[in-house]
Amino acid sequence: MSRVLIAGESWVTMSTHIKGVDSFTTHSYVEGVGPLRDALTAAGHSTTHLPAHLVPQQFPDDAAALADYDLVVLSDIGANSIQLAPRVIDRSERGHDRLANLAAWVADGGALLMVGGYLSFTGFEGKAAFRQSPLAPSLPVELLPEDDRVELPAGAAPSVLRQDHPAVGGAGAQWPHLLGYNRVRARAGATTLAEIAGDPLLVVGEHGKGRTAAFTSDCSPHWAPPEFCERWDGYGNLFDGLVRWLTA
Known part of the structure; x- marks a missing residue:
């Protein structure tokens, strides 16, 4: 089975409570990695989660560190968090270009999956910022120069184009609805296995x-509702198939 590193899929929420003339704030830590991590673990893969707040300090620096894994999954974590280690942004010291090193590791035989979200691909207000990063040429899709989110509050069902492809994992032709995705364009030579609203999924x-x-929607809420990531039997098959194909 494969050794998988999932980077991202966590966040801290701050709430301000105003009561008359007084106010106070509360904070909560949330992880969205559960459905994906649990599905891959159940399929027998060794799965390590690197939460978003630890990515700047702990993301693998180079090929030697990446060698601990067969596949790197980037999910809802922007380019800045990976590229700008504390020594670089806080102390103006030279360091590793971790996105360039990740791209080189993939070119040398590694595997990479990017999952959609507000801080994936180009992202919300362009803040994911992968389009002009050294990692962009590694992806099987071309990224838009502007905010690439497509919100589907009424839901849309994916169209499976190649249900026979091993990367689909036998998930079938009927997938539950999704509530949004990042709009991208398939790169020449890449294979589009599923679409949503006419765009690559x-x-x-x-x-x-x-x-x-590239899976351009989410692996957890809000774009992936419970019908997709919790109640659909094909969810585990899909991501297990992706891991197996990527690391074959």
């Missing part, structure tokens, strides 16, 4: 000796 390709994939 699942795209796979190769980068050098390695393999890459």
